[in-house]
Amino acid sequence: MASRLLVRCTRLLSRASRHNTAAAFSWTNPIAATVVCDLQWAPTPHAWVPDRSLCDGRNVARSENEPPMPKHTELNKLVDKAATPEDILRAWKEHRGNGNQAAIAMVKLSRIIHGTHGWIATKDADIMMDPRLQDIMNTINGQVSSVWNSTLVSVLRSFWSMNLPPNTLVLTSVQTEALWRIRRLSYKQLAFLVDWGLERTGSTDVAIVNTALKQLELRWTEISDAKTVCSLISKGEHMSSSLMDRLEDKALELAEGFSAQEIRKVCLSMAARGRRCVPLLRALSYHLLQKPSSDLTTPLLLDLAYAYGKLNFNHSQVFQRMAAELLPRVPELSPVDVTRCAKSLGFLKWLHFPLFEAFAEHYTANSQNYVTPQVCNLLMTLARLGFQPSKGEQFYSKVHSALEGSLPNLEPFLLVDVLWSLCVLQQIKPHYCQPLVQDGHRASLSGANQTRVESYRLKLLHIAATLHLEHPASTEAGAALSGLATFIPASPTVSPLQKSLRESLQAVVNERTKALHTAVDTVYGWTLDGEVVVDTDNQLVDLLMLNSPHLAGGGGEQALPAGAHRLAFVAWDFPSFSSRSKELLGRFAMMKRHLQLANLILVEVPYYEWLDLKTERQRVAYLKDKMGKAVAEDMAK
Template identity: 35%
Template sequence: MAARLIQRCSRLLAAARSFQASPVSILSECPRSCPPPLPLASPLHTSAPCRYTDSLPALKQKASGQSEKDFVAVIQSASTAEELLQISTEHGKNANRAAAIINQIAKVTDGNKVAAVVNDKRFGELLSTVNRQIQVIWNARLVGLLRSLHLLQLDNKNLFLRSVETEVRWRLRKFSIELLGRLARVIVPCAQTEEQKVLVLDLAKTVELRWTEVRDTKTLVNVIYSLSQVSKTLLERMEDKVLEFAELFTPEESRTITMALAAQNCRSLPILRALSFHLVQRNMDLSSAVIIDLLYAYAKLNFSQQQVLQKMASDLLPKVPELSSREMSGCIRSFSSLRYLNLPLCEAIAQACLERSPSLTPAQLSSIILSFAHLNFLPSQQEEFFTMVVQRLSSELDSLSPPLLVDLVWSLCVLQLVTPDFLQKALEPQIYNQFMGNANKPTNYSLKLTQINATAQLECPEYRGPLIPLSLLSASSPPAGGSNLSALQTDIRNVLLDVFPAKETCAFSRKTVYGHHIDAEFIYDSENKPLALRNFVDPHVLHSSGTDALPEGARRFAVKSWEFSNYCLRTKDLTGVYALCRRHLRAAGFLVVEVPFYEWQDLKSEWQKSAFLKDQIKKVVAEEMSL
């Protein structure tokens, strides 16, 4: 404050001398701000009045700006690094221009020629100039310089790179929020050393304090994509900004934000819903690259919204012939993870598989078949598709990894396309011993092997072995629910306790050797009266307690509840694994009493629920008698 006061006083004194005003008049006009003039041994430095000096820097800046514009045009016209290095001999003495030349070199240099450019003496002189005058380099050009040095693959311990990073760190508070967003895209992917990681943390803290300054979608995307993994607090604050700007996002920006959420497994429903809503509302055709990335992110975050999935499937349908095999398998895998069945798209992908079967790798074809199995989808050209699969994969079974082999054979079991040769390959001891009875292996594969074994027993009478031993099936049996019952399962159990008051006549949460569990089991005799379960042999359970065979005319019932997640999205079609469960239970001799969630939720009273179960039992009996 004192320095500014002295400066103003000196200017007023200089103006007084130039206008020949008396000291008395000056003191009378500003008695509080100006001290009495002191006698000077040397002439006082005189300058123009304040109103004239304020305009001089602007004039200089305008003149230098014009020359800077010409300089930028010159370096942008250069197409090779050699031309730019030649220009640097004339214009490389100024730090700002040296930084601009380096930035342009990074843009035009091929990756194979980076080493030759970096080792050039003229490039070293540019770095030296930048290092000596780094304080005067413009902020935007400094951030661009940092990006260029990383593109030119300078070592992270390089002195010039560290000098630029240190200057950037000192200027963080002076950068605009837009420049901070650009800096985040530059430094976060390259942060390896401790100094670089500290710079990233400082950058995240700075943006946290200034997040309200974000005014454009590009900056918002840069901040979320780069810094959301560093600071969860920042991501929470950015949710409000995303909702504010969601209407303005391009599909590419929506993809970037969604991929950033998926990268850190952050299932932010407000953001996902807002982005999906505006993607649907806009009448814009989404590119295949955007669709594939969005599908991957939605599948990873388990976010299903029918309208946006329908739009993506419709936009992707005419582009199927243009997709690569990898993209085709990836998009249908994402749709299957989201349980979304779009028949035209699946038919188009099946047709593309028939047309380009030689170009599909066994892994890609197996992935597509697995996706079809999850959705329980069979192409209209079923015979041709099956023939292609057999011809393409029969000779490749020995080369498939055990997990991929199990996935493939299980998928064929679901689609009812499996042959004894495929079953025999999957049920070899050297295959199932890698997964069965081993708690360290994924239970998903042991469960699939159990269901493959059940298919061989129940649906493939020509199969002669081998089979998985009962001891291994016991060790790898699926959980039966127990205390983790859903609300639907709990309601059904309570109602069945009233329908079957005798405890011995109804058993709950039964494990089976087929890789499925049932919610309840009971037996009716020929007069539709319940019998005690413990008296009869249970060939479908791991350890049977009874010894008697079922009397003539008796029927064994299995109650199976179907949750919302057991169906394809917004349909009444079961997904593949649950359709397989129903087939296996029927093949094992059960009359399956099905309780869909969409029918049960409409029942309000206990009397209605009890009547519904009794009606379902009568319906199943009538269907069995009509066969």
């Protein structure tokens, strides 16, 4: 619209200029002015008419001074058909061409020698010393300014692949020309320079790559194809944060055009750099679901599972599609693939029962092919999710036979992880824990990262609690229990749900502080959100003087009154459950089991019930109702 208006204005201005010219002549020479006016308005075949509309970008008129497109010469035809280096060198000797044709011949020669087909042996081992090749290089060096932009970028890549010495004259000339022209290169050519030159260490090569990156950062809006965006994002470790942000915006705009392999490449690159761009991940997930099964190869699915796990990005529809595609292929997977996929899904807390059942069967059938680290990773994943195989006896018999001789050789932290996982899965054997009760092993669990040390000390508490509560007759149980008080960690961070529950418990007991304990750290490594004792009439009992075996000091000296019940309140937050499920994860299932074995009546408060209670009155009524039901269930047992 604007261009058409501009054309019409141009026509009017040209007519006005004619009138003004005639008027100017009329003041000095009326006769001449009349002649001019007649000449201007006389019909002529040479009247100015615009060749095209200004908005028509497809029909660009060629300037008379612009050289015509070069003809496809015999040399070009022979180079295109060449299959060996000798064909190119012979064609050059017979039909010597200009600098651009020399560059094209050099690119084709490099592709044949170092291309996708690998090294091709030539009759002359030192082909670089061939006078015909030297003539090609000299021609490029002498006429480098006539080499086209695309050919210049390609020939520079060829020289990089040939590992020419940095002081080679032709290489220096091409590098200098590329630096001079870098602002005139298209964004695709800039992307090629970045992609091909990032591994180069020469000062000029580094300058070319850095300048290309700067140009891309300034001209990122020009990028219009998914392949270039994907290629640049995959090199993200060398780019500025601002350029990566813009490339991610471009990827979001062009996500519809990404192939399945490009989606995989972008996700892996984001995972490697920890860039969790949620809008882009959602867009890629949507378009991934539209791909046919033929595009979703097994390596691609495994890589995507790893990337989603590394970025902690949950997308149930994608995971369901992954499981549906992987399930029939599980027998064909290697032990590395099985443990890698299981570990990735375990990080996401996503449990697909048929798929994990297939993983367990794969291990049972191919246990001889699994090495110890793979068995450990599989165990830790099953423990995290709290998954028990349907054929557990066969599965665990293979696991125990694999671990019997290898446990003493495990690294101290890994040994704690494996034994803790066996405790979660209720497969621990007391003699496995002998190294843990030794002071030397406890001393080895130290390091600069205090948070990690505290986490593993807490796992030691859980292992000791398992021995004490589930294997009380074992000799290791007494030794483990004796060190419980030494390893009681600091209290964890209080979540909003726990804080709200503890405040509501104060209202339940009517501010009787002696009848309620909150934030109770037990000797078993678990923290109770609240603890009360009720007698046979469901009346609260003061806790100060009562004996409490689950506390480090043992509490008071008075025994629990006959018929009384000790209630322990536990809040289950959203992270306590599997993804989109009401099944507790393995860690919290073990916590529930331990507290029940310690003769505590558990009052569970899950987040999905608590969040529906809007007022304090509703919360108090809810807690009292839960207390009554818990006592009734315990009496029914």
